[in-house]
Amino acid sequence: MIKKIIFLAGLTGLKALYLGSTLFRIHGSNEPETIGTAVSSGCFRMTNDDVIDLYNRARVGATVIVTR
Numbered sequence: 001m002i003k004k005i006i007f008l009a010g011l012t013g014l015k016a017l018y019l020g021s022t023l024f025r026i027h028g029s030n031e032p033e034t035i036g037t038a039v040s041s042g043c044f045r046m047t048n049d050d051v052i053d054l055y056n057r058a059r060v061g062a063t064v065i066v067t068r
């Protein structure tokens with residue numbers, strides 16, 4: 001289940017999608033070379049543009065299926 005959070009940083013907002021009541025979340029990264037690597041525990045990194053697009057399209061309460 002998705003919960004939407006906006007972190008405000010000056011005039012631009014950083015967006016994160018929290019997956020239910022877990023510690024997992026989907027968020028953007030300013031370090032594109034880290035996308036797809038095990039950098040943090042429980043987070044899925046995307047480019048900032050991609051996470052903004054996903055944030056705008058995903059609905060609160062949507063089911064998220066994670067596969068490897």
